[in-house]
Amino acid sequence: MIRFILCVTYVVVFLILSIPLLIAEWIIGKFSPSAKDISSLRIIQAVFKGVLWISGVKVTVIGEENVPKDAPVLYIGNHRSFFDIPLTYPRCPIRTGYVAKKELEKVPLLSSWMKYLHCLFLDRTDIKQGLKTILTAIEKVKSGISICIFPEGTRNKNEKETDLLPFHEGSFKIATRAKCPIIPMAISGSVNLWEAHFPKIKPCHVVIEYGKPIYVDQLDKETQKHIGAYTQNILLEMLKKNEYLI
Incomplete structure (x- = not known):
């Protein structure tokens, strides 16, 4: 429980003391x-690194060279833990916005x-507002900002990490409309940090693998129609490959 209390205290204290920074x-x-x-990017990346240090997690990163350092991308990741964002955000080389649930806008x-x-902020209960969020994300990418989305739509609570929830195809309109590459991002073991033994935070090993960029316009027409399933299969293969590393 000590790590959990320290993490919560650290985040709350930062948020309160950050008012002048805001x-x-x-x-x-x-x-x-x-x-x-x-400056906002670097500040929050530093804060998240602090969270990871307190939690005691060991992170192995594979394929980071696949992430362009000078162009926006659409990160597509599996989602098992609240720690998925602190784990991946410090590794973003350029400005990056995450698509989060609407409820967080009230915090x-x-x-x-x-x-x-x-x-x-995505309202998962309102199709019209959800479409508006996707359109905003497209404009963000066109302006040079990467977007990260977890197309399962919610945290996957299945027992097996490789038992992915269906990917929402609408998420991929960001890449097709903005003409940016998709970067599959496989996160293995993050559930073992907290959710697997809630409320305790326990040190564990997490593997993050970035797949090769997927350029939608270079795929055949049939694959383009099912780009969500195509990307999910690539992500699944990375998760299966990295199971033994955790």
């Missing part, structure tokens, strides 16, 4: 939006930082 970032954004974006201070980082 104001400073807002002022910076008035003069230089790009400078504000980068004071946290939602402010998320908006600074170009995160989007």
